[in-house]
Amino acid sequence: MPGPEIRIRQGERLRLEVENGLAEETTVHWHGLRVPNEMDGVPHLTQAPITPGSRFIYEFDAIDAGTFWYHPHQRSFEQVGRGLYGALIIEEANPPRVDREMVWVLDDWRLTGEASIADDFGGFHDMSHAGRLGNTVTINGRVPDIVPVRTGERIRLRLINAANARIFALDFGDLAPQIIALDGQPVTPHAAPGGRVVLGPAMRADLVLDVTAAPDAKIRVTDRFFAQDAYALVDLAVAATPLRDAPPDWPMELAPNPLPEPDLTRAQRHEVTFTGGMMGGMVERQMGLAGDGGGMGGMMGGGMMNRLHDGGIWFINGVAAEGHILDPMLTLKRDASHVVAMTNATAFHHPIHLHGHSFRVLSRDGAPTVHREWQDTVLMAPRERVEIAFVADNPGDWMFHCHILEHQAAGMMGVIRVA
């Protein structure tokens, strides 16, 4: 792991034959790609699971350029957690000029003292708290160490967070990277605030990194608390001979992908509330939501155990998904614009992912976002309200779920129908 990098040009057609060599069923989801519904790789919703020893052919056009990834969508908390995933890069027709490109697939492993993967997937504590957090960080399957660079070099760095639950923060120190794309979608190039890039599970960022004369540059891979002790340290070993004296002034802006612009004046509005998890009842009461959503829960009065017996820990609009959910939680009028206002009434962060579409992130807690970025996965802080907008132009039944894979498995998923 990671699995082979798949790389094609925008506008090309991709045909992939997947053979299931596992002893259990699986599917493959092309995270962030706007594919036809029957190619989306969701078991029991868009296709029958691929049984052990059998094959499935996925075939679709690459509409959008950008940094994407692929992973199973069956028992994903264990299949992805054990390393089944890879980068999926769709190259622009005219990519911005750089000296070098690097793809970093980040993961976070829970290893035993014998350096094997701890065999405790799906435990109650992970499900009800922050997900399965590990103790060992890898980049492209290796514990990171030294990356040789040259002064004056321009690097395009594609970051992919493939962890089940770890919210990574990369601290680039004085390197001052420019963010040029988020979740594969171009954004106006802008400096990463404080030299830091935060990525929830499944999220991606494309950066332009100009290596200036920083003799002992280090990139600290840590978590969203910016813990002083980094989980991993990437050492940029600067070669003695510079490539050029100053960073190049080549343009770095990416051409936009063909995404339909939502019409906010005519958009239909929808409310989505996330509840549940440990201490959830407390937050719900503070937000005036008690009795709503998942109802009174959390650690108060044994509510959590009652919920568990009802089968769910996390709720979307009061429903914890179980097994093979098929009934849509929302039906969106096809080709119309929609605003979905989401409230995180839990005590935890959640990276919320919608299949089949990219959406603009309009506002956070009522304040408009600076870049109105397109995302397919948006990280929500506890108690935060986020508004997203998109044109529902891709017909079918689409998954909508938290990408902390333990939360997804414990109820935090639903189906959005576009018809």
Ligand code: C2O
């Ligand atoms: Cu990356 Cu529904 O998943």
Ligand code: CU
């Ligand atoms: Cu979550």
